[in-house]
Structure formats: structure tokens, C-alpha cells
Amino acid sequence: MDVIKNKEYGLDQEQLARFAKAMGHPARITILNYLASMDSCYFGEIHNELPIAKATVSQHLKELKDAGLIQGEIETPKVKYCINRENWEKAQSYFATFFADCKPKTSCC
Amino acid sequence: MDVIKNKEYGLDQEQLARFAKAMGHPARITILNYLASMDSCYFGEIHNELPIAKATVSQHLKELKDAGLIQGEIETPKVKYCINRENWEKAQSYFATFFADCKPKTSCC
DNA sequence: ATTATTGTTCGTAATTTTGCGAACTACGAA
DNA sequence: TTCGTAGTTCGCAAAATTACGAACAATAAT
Numbered sequence: 001m002d003v004i005k006n007k008e009y010g011l012d013q014e015q016l017a018r019f020a021k022a023m024g025h026p027a028r029i030t031i032l033n034y035l036a037s038m039d040s041c042y043f044g045e046i047h048n049e050l051p052i053a054k055a056t057v058s059q060h061l062k063e064l065k066d067a068g069l070i071q072g073e074i075e076t077p078k079v080k081y082c083i084n085r086e087n088w089e090k091a092q093s094y095f096a097t098f099f100a101d102c103k104p105k106t107s108c109c
Numbered sequence: 110m111d112v113i114k115n116k117e118y119g120l121d122q123e124q125l126a127r128f129a130k131a132m133g134h135p136a137r138i139t140i141l142n143y144l145a146s147m148d149s150c151y152f153g154e155i156h157n158e159l160p161i162a163k164a165t166v167s168q169h170l171k172e173l174k175d176a177g178l179i180q181g182e183i184e185t186p187k188v189k190y191c192i193n194r195e196n197w198e199k200a201q202s203y204f205a206t207f208f209a210d211c212k213p214k215t216s217c218c
Numbered sequence: 219a220t221t222a223t224t225g226t227t228c229g230t231a232a233t234t235t236t237g238c239g240a241a242c243t244a245c246g247a248a
Numbered sequence: 249t250t251c252g253t254a255g256t257t258c259g260c261a262a263a264a265t266t267a268c269g270a271a272c273a274a275t276a277a278t
Contacts, residue, residue, distance in 0.1 A: 008160065009135035013142065021133030025236085026118035026126040029207075033122065036211035043255060051117065056237050058256055063235095077245055077254050083211060092208040098138075099201040102145035102192060134266085152225060165267050167226055172265095186224050186275055 016098060019091040022067035027052060028060050035070060035083050042078045125207055128200040131176030136161060137169050144179060144192050152188045 009017075023029060027050055034049055035041050047057045061081060064070045068087035073080050118126075132138060136159055143158055144150050156166045170190060173179045177196035182189050 009139055013135045013138040017133055017135040017138045020129045020131075020138070022129075024126055024130030024133040026122045027236095029122040029126045029129070030118055033207070033210065047255095052236090053238055054255070055239075055257080059236075062256090074244095074255095079255060088208070088211060095204045095208065098142070099197070099204065101142065102197060136266095153223095156225090161266090162268055163225070164227080164269075168266080171226090183225095183274095188225060 012094070016094045018067055019069070019094060022064055022069055025060065027057075028064055031057075031060060031064060031081075032069065032083070035081060041081050042075075043081065044078065046081065121203070125203045127176055128178070128203060131173055131178055134169065136166075137173055140166075140169060140173065140190075141178065141192070144190060150190050151184075152190065155190065 023032065030049060031046055034046060038045070043054075043057070043061070046061070047054050050057055052060075061070065061072065065072060068084055069091065070081050071084045072082070132141070139158060140155055143155060147154070152163075152166070152170070155170070156163050159166055161169075170179065170181065174181060177193055178200065179190050180193045181191070
């Protein structure tokens with residue numbers, strides 16, 4: 001009988017990859033660093049930190065929001081962005097576990 | 110005098126983004142998990158874990174190698190891949206620092 | 219010499235990402 | 249009402265990513 005190979009990836013792997021992918025651009029890392037450490041987090045301030053057009057900044061923010069790492073709220077006429085604490089901690093835990101699970105002493109390396 | 114805005118991203122941000130980008134695909138996370146925890150790490154074994162063609166596996170391995178997270182050595186007629194321990198720890202430290210630097214209590218969120 | 223095994227590389231296609239300017243929305247002020 | 253401010257969305261282009269099969273290279277076995 002043929003071995004039926006699971007053609008999917010695990011949910012944890014998908015989730016970790018999703019977080020990693022969102023962090024996979026220097027502009028988005030810069031945004032996250034900024035939001036993680038600054039008092040002010042309006043779109044304009046973020047835009048000022050970055051060497052790219054506002055349309056592009058908006059896109060990057062959207063990707064971070066879609067990945068769950070940040071959230072935004074309208075504070076007319078501005079838009080305030082923040083770290084999504086819950087998912088931030090989830091991401092932190094995913095990465096920590098990922099790196100902790102490396103047991104190179106017992107492996108082939 | 111005009112304020113000259115730095116049009117580049119920081120080296121740390123570039124490096125972290127590079128690591129994150131390399132981890133930004135479930136196949137590559139699966140590969141890293143596998144290499145991090147298994148005794149065997151030949152190409153064929155890796156390929157067996159994944160639902161994709163060998164050419165694609167080879168490409169993913171190349172990306173991980175380019176990012177510095179793994180290394181490969183020929184063990185004719187097979188190819189053995191391993192975690193690059195040095196850079197793995199570097200990545201671990203980058204991610205840990207990144208997440209640790211979030212101080213949401215004092216920020217706008 | 220031919221064949222089989224193990225991976226890599228090539229060529230190609232489809233999709234996604236990145237980036238920009240222009241147009242647009244929403245709101246408050248003049 | 250018209251204008252200015254703050255961002256988002258649209259439309260587009262260029263580049264990168266993902267994926268595959270076919271062809272290739274390198275070695276070992278027959």
C-alpha cells in the first residue's frame with residue numbers, strides 16, 4: 001500500500017511563517033521597532049521615519065495589520081497605530097519556541 | 110537648514126528582516142524545524158517531509174543558505190544540510206532583542 | 219560503457235511584492 | 249462652500265517569489 005504523504009504544512013509552521021513574513025522587510029521592522037518603543041504612533045510620524053512614499057507606508061502598515069502584529073484606530077484627522085499586544089506576545093512565544101527547539105548537540109551537525 | 114533624512118534602514122533592521130524573510134515560508138520553517146531536531150538531514154529526507162518538488166526544495170535550501178541559517182556539505186552521493194549554529198544563535202538573539210524591546214506599558218497603546 | 223542514484227541548475231510560467239503618483243475620502247476650519 | 253490636512257485606495261510597472269518538469273553533473277554499481 002502506498003504511503004499517503006500529508007500535503008499540507010502544520011498550523012504552527014504556517015503561523016510562524018506568517019509572522020516571519022510580515023517581519024521580512026526592513027521598513028516593517030523599522031515600523032515595529034518604532035511602535036514598540038515610542039510614545040507617538042501616528043501615521044505621519046511613522047512615515048517620517050521611513051524613506052518611502054506614504055502610499056507604500058500605508059501598504060506596509062496594512063500587511064502588519066493583516067498579520068495581526070499591529071492595530072490601528074482613527075483619531076480624526078489622524079490615524080494612530082499600535083502594537084497588537086496579544087499577537088505580539090504570541091509571535092514572541094512562537095519565535096522563542098522555534099529557536100529553543102534546536103538541539104544541535106544530538107543532531108547531525 | 111534642511112533636515113537631511115537618512116534614506117537607508119539600519120543594519121540591524123536589515124539583518125533581522127533578512128532572517129525573518131528567510132523564515133517567511135512554511136516550507137522553510139518546516140525545513141528548519143526538521144534540521145533543528147532530527148538526526149538525519151540529507152536532502153532526500155528533507156524532500157520527503159515536504160509536499161513540493163525537489164527542484165523547489167533545492168531552491169528553498171539555497172535561500173536558507175544565503176540567509177546564513179543553514180549550511181550544506183556533500184557526502185557523496187548525498188548532500189547533508191545542517192543548521193549554521195553561529196548564525197542561528199545570532200538570529201535567535203536578534204529576535205529576542207527585538208521582542209524584548211517592546212515597552213508597551215509606557216507607549217501609546 | 220551503461221545505468222541508477224542524488225541533487226542542482228535551467229527555462230518558464232504564474233503570482234506576489236514593492237513602490238510610486240494621482241485620485242479619492244473624511245473631516246474641520248475659514 | 250471652499251480649502252487644507254491626514255491617510256487610504258487605485259492603477260500601474262518592475263522586480264522578486266514560488267513552483268514545476270526537464271536537462272544536467274557527479275559518482276557508484278553493473
